[in-house]
Amino acid sequence: MNLHPNRAAIGASILAAMLLVSAGCSSGSAPASTAAAATGDAYPVTVSSCGADYTYDHAPQRVLLGAPGVIDTLDALGVGDRAIGYALADLDRGEAAAHPQLTENTTDWTPAKEYLVGAAPDLFIANDEQQFSGDGAAGLDDLRTLGSGLYVLGDYCAGASAEPSVDAVYDDIDALGTIFDVPQRAKALNDELRGRVSVAAALRGDRQLTAASVTIVDGTVYALTGAGYQAVLNALDLTNVFADAGANFTQISREDVITADPDVIFVTFAGTGEEDAAIASANTLFAGSGAVGDGRVFGQDENAFQAGGVRVIGVIEQAAKDAFVD
Known part of the structure; x- marks a missing residue:
């Protein structure tokens, strides 16, 4: 689930990358993450991600992350101490301070070969397979040369579209539970997360509401229909008024939003202290819409979509409170 470069509008520089790759965002025909059954210390274990099999002879000890927030999911599984660094380091919102072992960081979305070789990971947990495009950066062959496994969160593989379902979070946790040989922790975590989603969804009652998920960059509006946002x-059984927009990340006009007149507008923000500014911008641009008039414009943290995993459940819970609790 998680947004790939098109999974998040984090400012103009990432927006440019998003527009380049927004047409394709997921992988081939094979299921993106299927894990062989493992109990106890039953290594080796093979886990498939984006149609490729990766075999682990032991639990990974040097793990790189596609974005800093991925650490929350590893922490929830009790293996956060295995992470040594992450890409997109400028999205750090206190992760490094809370995890002193995270020292091998890069601000790049696509890691450089030099960075990868220097970090010497035995697993890279990416937030999109296209982090290894090989276009002037590290490629999948570089990972294989290092003997590193790859796991792509949310089925964001190159070549097909990820499914817009929260099930991707549960599948990721099951697969990581297999890779790290913590299947019981993974099961307990998924039980907890499913319960939290059920509680959030129940807040809707019998109301049928429409919603728009948008991002605003330098006054330009984009409809967000990619897997993470739609999931x-x-x-929450909210109807996306821009579900048929086409691409995962589609430029629209302010008039499109006003005309669609969703009951709720979610606007992304990408940093500490940025939520109020994002909401204010949406209120100005979409003045005249029912959502603005009713005070039903809310922020959503883009970094949570980049991180995927347990942070997506937090977004669902907050969206339910915003949409359904007066």
Whole structure:
């Protein structure tokens, strides 16, 4: 689930990358993450990600992350101490301070070969397979040369579209539980997360509401229909007024939003202290819409979509409170 470069509008520089790759965002025909059954210390274990099999002879000890927030999911599984660094380091919102072992960081979305070789990971947990495009950066062959496994969160593989379902979070946790040989922790975590989503969804009652998920960059509006954003709406049975926009990340006009007149507008923000500014911008641009008039414009943290995993559940819970609790 998680947004890939098109999974998040984190400012103009990432927006440019998003527009380049927004047409394709997921992988081939094979299921993106299937894990062989493992109990106890039953290594080796093989886990498939984006149609490729990766075999682990032991639990990974040097793990790189596609974004800093991925650490929350590893912490929830009790293996956060295995992470040594992450890409997109400028998205750090206190992760490094809370995890002193996270020292091998890069601000790049696509890691450089030099960075990868220097970090010497035995697993890279990516937030999109296209982090290894090989276009002037590290490629999948570089990972294989290092003997590193790859796991792509949310089925964000190159070549097909990820499914817009919260099930991707549960599948990721099951697969990581297998890779790290903590299947019981993974099961307990998924039980907890499913319960939290059920509680959030129950807040809807019998109301049928429409919603728009948008991002605003330098006054330009984009409809967000990619798997991560849509999964949040689907989990709460909110109808996306721009579901048929086409691409995962589509430029629209302010008039499009006003005309669609969703009951709720979610606007992304990408940093500490940025939520109020994002909401204010949306209120100005979409003045005249029912959502603005009713005070039903809310922020959603883009970094949570980049991180995927347990942070997506937090987005679902907050969206439910915003949409359904007066």
